[in-house]
Amino acid sequence: MSAQVGMGTSKPRGALDINREATNTYDMGLVLPTNTTPNNLINPQGGSVAPGTIMFDSTLNCVRVFKASGWSDCLCDNCGASSSFTLDCSNGALTGNYSSGTLSSGSKVVNYVNATGQAYGAISIASTGVTGLTATAPAGTLVIGNGSIVLAISGTPSSAGVAIFEVSIGGKTCTFAVQVSSTVPSFTLDCATGASIGTFTSFSQSSGSMIINYTGGNGQTYGAISVASTGVTGLTATAPAGTLANGNGSISLAINGVPSTAGTASFQISIGGQTCSFTINVADKFADIDQFTVIQIGSSTNYFASGIPLIGTDATNGGTGSGPSQVKTQLDAVLASLGKPVEHLGLIPSSTSAQGLKKIFDKTNADGKKREVVFIYTLYNASSVANTTQINTIINTNYVSKGKIYFISADENTFSSYAVFSASNYGKVNSYQPKYTIDGNALIDSGDTFPTVYGNVSSSGLLSSQYWGNSLVAPAGASIAATITSPAADSGKPIVFKDMTFNGKVWVFGDTDAYWQFDTGTLGAQPYLTGGCTGTNRDRFNCNLFHYVTRKNLGIPLN
Structure with missing residues (x-):
């Protein structure tokens, strides 16, 4: 029915x-079925309650309806709010640091009591009084009874003072205040008290770390840090991007590089608008050395740079030179950045000069100076075989066998098979006005890169000798750096090579008159050396080559 x-x-x-x-x-009105909870209602036909069933919830004091998704919330607006639901802005926790003109962030907890499960929309409240801050929270539903809502606060306060927020939910309102500090930031960096570790030595790969402390962090992020040292250059302090803690904390900087000299390396660190500085002491790699020494070997005073002392029984008591000085000037320029005085000495092979040379290596000279020999090159040397052999023996023991590069001449007419070096005369044959090009890459060690300190020039360019040189026969395994292109009779014959018999540390030149000694005039090679390091490509090549040899001999990085 x-x-x-x-x-x-x-x-x-x-x-x-x-x-x-x-x-x-x-x-008379309609009185709905009443129960303390809708879960007590039943379907007399069995099964779940039929959708559309309504009842009065005496616990929540409201009407509810059963839907396919279950029982609804109260169907009335703000059920019970007028009498018992309240917001409390005074007791919830407030966090964060807020400074005028500075991006600030934190949070505020707003408590409530006697909620009935009503929903609320997304919250976004702009501050008044001090403007620039906003309190936000996503949409949600109040729990039945008591609970809390967390507001995120962020922005850049317009000034110091008090920022006011008025919160309205479910027909109720409360306010809270945020104190904004003055423009003087509470965040500070401290470079003075953090621990510094590591060993830093001039011209050596060095590493360590430095702790930068801070106070008043506010959770802000900072970018990756990379700060190059000043004063003593060559070091870099780095740290990845990160986030400051709220309050106090520290940042660890890694410090790496090759210090350009001894002394003080300074770093200026800037984070969050604040700056501090710290220094690193760089030890002197050559602290036990008084000066660097360059030795020229020849058989006459007019082969040596004008005014330089000659080695006698002691370092400087054998007379003085009176020859050209372009190569000396270039070597001075190349060694200037190493921070030590540079001394040039001439040596005419003899039993007397052998005594002085030995004292230099033993650091027993009468003047008490501790010398580090950084470069030895042979000019035109027509001295006796016995005397030159004695000198070469000392050089081999104290220099070549210790991995240092020696420039030896195979140019003179009386060139002989000296013991230690120059076996079988390297097959020398006189060549008049030879032309040749020196390839620097054939002289340097495998894996090294030819320096570009004085320009990207790794070749001497074509050299036209104005006098006699020698074509040579290179020993097995030698690295040929230059062959003669003219005269035709000598074409293709080596004139510069690296003798691998001595681990590549003996570099042989068959035209030292032109290349090292008489840099200008009828005995030189065109284009002539200017004495500087940037005048011509030949000058640039020469200085790059000297840079390579002196740094290798000192055991320091090439660049």
Whole structure:
């Protein structure tokens, strides 16, 4: 049976119509099924409660309806709010640091009591008083009873003072305040008290670390740090990007590089608008050395640079030179950045000069100076075989066998098979006005890169000798750096090579008159050396080559 039911009317307008037909009024209401919880309601036909079932929830004091998704929240607005739901802005925790003109962030907890499970929209509240801050929270639903909402606060305060926020939820309102500090930032960097570790030595790969402390961090992020040293250059302090703690903390900087000299390396660190500086002491790699010494070997005073002392029984008591000085000037320029005085000495092979040379290596000279020999090159040397052999023996023991590069001449007419070096005369044959080009890459060690300190020039360019040189026969395994291109009779014959018999540390030149000694005039080679390091490509090549040899001999990085 199915029918419509009318109460007070014979013409029901639906399944159930409770109204008087004439007046469409009734003085009694509809009383819904009441229970302390909708979970107590049943379906008399069995199974779950039918969708559309309504009831009055006496616990929440509201009407609820059963839907396919379950029982609804209260169907009335702000059920019970007018009498018991309240917001509390005074007791919830407030976090963060807020400074005028500085990006600031934190949070505020807003508590509530006697909520009925009502929903609320997304919250975004701009501060008043001190403007520039915003308190936000996503949309949500109040728990039934007591709970809290966390507001995120962020922005850049417009000034110092008090920022006010008014929070409205469920028809209730409360306010809270945030104190904004003055423009003087509370965040500070401290470069003075953090620990510094590591060993830093001039011209040596060095590493360590430095701790930078800070106070008043506010959780802000900072980018990757990379700070090059000043004063003593060559070091870099680095740290990855990160985030400051809220409050106090520290940042660890890694320090790496090759210090350019001894002394003080300074670093200036800037984070979060604050700056501090610290220094690193760089030890002197050559602290036990008084000066660097360059030795020229020849058989006459006019082969040596004008005014330089000659080695006698002691370092400087054998007379003075009177020859050209372009090569000396270039070597001075190349060694200038190493921070030590540079001394040039001439040596004419003899039993007397052998005594002085030995004292230099033993550091027993009468003047008490501790010398480090950084470069030895042979000019035109027509001295006796016995004397030159004695000198070469000392050089081999104290210099070549210790991995240092020696420039030896195979140029003179009386060149002989000296013991130690120059076995079988290197097959020398006189060549008049030879032309040749020296390839620097054929002289340097495998794995090294030819220096470009004085320009990207790794070749001498074509050299046209103005006098006699010698074509040579290189020993097995030698690295040929230059062959003669003219005269035709000597074409293709080596004139410069690296003798691998001595681990590549003996470099042989068959035209030292032109290349090292008489740098200008009828005995030189065109284009002539200027004495500087940047005048011509030949000058640039020469200085790059000297840079390579002196740094290798000192055991320090090439660049």
